Amino acid sequence: MSYDREKQVAMEAAILAAKLCQQVRQDIPEAIEKQDKSPVTVADYGSQAIICKALAETFPNDPVVGEEDATELRKPEMADTLNKMLGYVQNIIPDATADQVTDWIDRGNGSVSPRYWTLDPIDGTKGFLRQDQYAVALALIEDGDIKVGVLACPAMPVEGSEPGMLYVAVRGEGAQMKPLAGGELQPIHVVSPDDTENLRFVESVEAAHGDQSRQNAMAQAVGITAASVRVDSQAKYGIVASGKAALYLRLPSPKYPDYRENIWDHAAGAIVVEEAGGKVTDMYGKPLNFAEGQKMIDNRGVVVSNGVLHEKIIAVLNN
Numbered sequence: 001m002s003y004d005r006e007k008q009v010a011m012e013a014a015i016l017a018a019k020l021c022q023q024v025r026q027d028i029p030e031a032i033e034k035q036d037k038s039p040v041t042v043a044d045y046g047s048q049a050i051i052c053k054a055l056a057e058t059f060p061n062d063p064v065v066g067e068e069d070a071t072e073l074r075k076p077e078m079a080d081t082l083n084k085m086l087g088y089v090q091n092i093i094p095d096a097t098a099d100q101v102t103d104w105i106d107r108g109n110g111s112v113s114p115r116y117w118t119l120d121p122i123d124g125t126k127g128f129l130r131q132d133q134y135a136v137a138l139a140l141i142e143d144g145d146i147k148v149g150v151l152a153c154p155a156m157p158v159e160g161s162e163p164g165m166l167y168v169a170v171r172g173e174g175a176q177m178k179p180l181a182g183g184e185l186q187p188i189h190v191v192s193p194d195d196t197e198n199l200r201f202v203e204s205v206e207a208a209h210g211d212q213s214r215q216n217a218m219a220q221a222v223g224i225t226a227a228s229v230r231v232d233s234q235a236k237y238g239i240v241a242s243g244k245a246a247l248y249l250r251l252p253s254p255k256y257p258d259y260r261e262n263i264w265d266h267a268a269g270a271i272v273v274e275e276a277g278g279k280v281t282d283m284y285g286k287p288l289n290f291a292e293g294q295k296m297i298d299n300r301g302v303v304v305s306n307g308v309l310h311e312k313i314i315a316v317l318n319n
């Protein structure tokens with residue numbers, strides 16, 4: 001089966017959502033605190049609205065498992081925030097109404113099903129707020145297998161152009177990237193073992209999202225001597241997929257040993273790396289499970305590599 005239509009619609013939606021995020025960020029957004037104390041902004045909500053609307057129009061029967069929902073936004077005390085968000089959405093969809101926008105956001109409350117999309121409207125909200133890296137991440141999953149993944153990284157540096165890169169992959173068709181500013185999709189590949197210049201590793205900026213001291217020790221154990229490059233969001237997957245780093249380590253934080261990873265924090269990035277020739281598993285070498293629910297309850301941590309390094313890193317992690 002061909003996924004041309006899914007790829008096209010997902011790319012177009014992610015590009016529009018990325019545009020909204022860039023506009024919000026120019027205006028220095030405020031963080032709103034969610035119930036779990038993590039931040040959300042009008043850009044997270046607006047991005048989810050735009051992407052869910054596009055998916056509803058083309059694939060009305062596909063559920064979407066998205067990070068955000070509109071419950072808080074519908075409260076009367078949130079009217080100013082809702083209005084501000086609506087203004088940004090109207091820059092892209094001029095006739096959108098407040099009721100439509102909250103309904104679109106809530107289309108992201110779907111469940112993991114035989115075929116579903118998973119959406120992180122802004123991955124790395126903390127990076128977004130600090131003017132660092134972030135990503136709009138969208139993936140299609142069928143029978144637990146990721147089929148299509150799109151990662152829009154509006155702050156990714158691009159040689160000779162303004163920042164912003166789009167990464168995309170379809171199962172069995174390879175991975176590609178193109179600048180968000182325009183241009184043709186180009187195939188991408190993970191770093192080869194003899195490319196010592198790019199034999200570096202990436203990890204989260206937020207220390208609480210991993211175990212930085214162990215991550216550094218493990219990278220050294222497989223021969224990576226350079227200090228890590230700290231990057232927010234699934235932009236890390238784009239960096240590994242395009243051969244700018246050989247490894248991304250995300251080991252469970254000693255502060256939050258019971259944390260389980262969300263499907264939307266990994267699905268889009270994982271297929272981009274796999275289709276670029278790399279490998280993605282949990283810290284025990286187990287495949288990530290996208291068939292159970294929004295949390296990957298059977299997995300611990302995430303290990304992303306150029307493939308060649310994978311067996312070695314899983315071995316040092318488990319000896």
Ligand SMILES: Nc1ncnc2c1ncn2[C@@H]1O[C@H](COP(=O)(O)OS(=O)(=O)O)[C@@H](OP(=O)(O)O)[C@H]1O
Binds near residue numbers: 122
């Ligand atoms: N304790 C813990 N362990 C692992 N992961 C966690 C943890 N807490 C939060 N999160 C999730 O981290 C997502 C941000 O991704 P990164 O860690 O790659 O970026 S960052 O450096 O933290 O900005 C972030 O995604 P967003 O909420 O979309 O920004 C969270 O889902």
Ligand SMILES: [Mg+2]
Binds near residue numbers: 038039067125
């Ligand atoms: Mg979040």
Ligand SMILES: [Mg+2]
Binds near residue numbers: 122124264265
């Ligand atoms: Mg996320």
Ligand SMILES: [Mg+2]
Binds near residue numbers: 044067120121123
């Ligand atoms: Mg998010």
